[in-house]
Amino acid sequence: MIDVTVAEAACGHLHEAAQLSRDDPNRTGALLTFGSAGQVVMTGDMHGHLGNFKKLQRFCALERSPGRSVILHELIHQEPEASDQPDLSIDLLVQVAAWKCQFPDNVFLLQSNHELAQLRGQEITKGGRSVLRDFEQGVALRYEAQAETVLAAVYEYFASLPLAARTANGVFMSHSLPDPLAFDVFDEAVFEREPTADDLAPGGSAYSLVWGRFHSADAVEYLAQRWGVEAFLIGHTPQEDGYARVGRLLILASDHAHGVFLPIDLSRKYTVDELERNIRKFVSVE
Numbered sequence: 001m002i003d004v005t006v007a008e009a010a011c012g013h014l015h016e017a018a019q020l021s022r023d024d025p026n027r028t029g030a031l032l033t034f035g036s037a038g039q040v041v042m043t044g045d046m047h048g049h050l051g052n053f054k055k056l057q058r059f060c061a062l063e064r065s066p067g068r069s070v071i072l073h074e075l076i077h078q079e080p081e082a083s084d085q086p087d088l089s090i091d092l093l094v095q096v097a098a099w100k101c102q103f104p105d106n107v108f109l110l111q112s113n114h115e116l117a118q119l120r121g122q123e124i125t126k127g128g129r130s131v132l133r134d135f136e137q138g139v140a141l142r143y144e145a146q147a148e149t150v151l152a153a154v155y156e157y158f159a160s161l162p163l164a165a166r167t168a169n170g171v172f173m174s175h176s177l178p179d180p181l182a183f184d185v186f187d188e189a190v191f192e193r194e195p196t197a198d199d200l201a202p203g204g205s206a207y208s209l210v211w212g213r214f215h216s217a218d219a220v221e222y223l224a225q226r227w228g229v230e231a232f233l234i235g236h237t238p239q240e241d242g243y244a245r246v247g248r249l250l251i252l253a254s255d256h257a258h259g260v261f262l263p264i265d266l267s268r269k270y271t272v273d274e275l276e277r278n279i280r281k282f283v284s285v286e
């Protein structure tokens with residue numbers, strides 16, 4: 001574990017992670033593509049969960065597994081255990097940025113609605129709390145006089161994130177999928193370009209991708225046919241039991257004691273049933 005409390009180090013990691021994310025060799029526009037060798041490990045929302053992150057690092061063992069890639073999304077906005085507890089999800093964010101810097105060819109980050117809301121200053125309230133302000137206060141608690149500098153690096157990093165990843169064996173990964181009601185206005189070319197301010201604002205297709213809910217099996221099947229996808233892996237909707245399945249869609253959660261992740265071998269084809277059987281619980285990782 002790196003020392004996340006030194007502001008210069010945190011800014012350095014965030015800035016470098018943003019640069020690496022923008023310049024990823026397997027990125028075109030807002031889409032990451034993976035070929036047919038090695039493994040990809042997909043996660044669900046993390047929301048500041050350092051314990052599951054440490055297990056993910058141990059499972060991935062990137063120092064001796066150069067063929068393994070791992071995808072993370074929705075790292076910030078921790079649910080505090082008590083109302084007076086700070087949101088210190090900045091710690092996870094900086095740890096993940098440092099991991100990206102250490103293994104730039106193996107660690108990948110995707111845009112999510114909480115990161116996007118924090119970047120755009122768009123309020124999300126949970127039980128009367130302002131999650132944006134709680135996050136900023138957590139950064140202030142950690143970095144004191146240098147909090148503003150760290151926040152600027154955080155926002156540079158959020159602005160750098162791609163929207164989705166797809167594999168040669170037909171798996172599509174993103175934080176969420178557009179609402180079925182927005183399918184007819186969703187601009188699929190959003191994956192081919194760097195997201196614009198309009199793409200990221202309400203009504204834009206990047207916004208719609210990371211905020212969408214209410215996916216039915218029929219809606220998922222429609223997108224799967226249209227996009228040539230065998231299975232979708234997303235997060236976003238909380239899953240108390242770790243995951244849920246809606247037809248060709250698997251919804252993963254990685255932010256609690258029953259959290260899960262999903263390793264996929266890129267060299268073989270999977271049915272959705274087989275992918276579902278491959279889901280691993282964090283509690284199973286030593």
Ligand SMILES: [Mn+2]
Pocket residue numbers: 045074112113114175210235236237
């Ligand atoms: Mn979300």
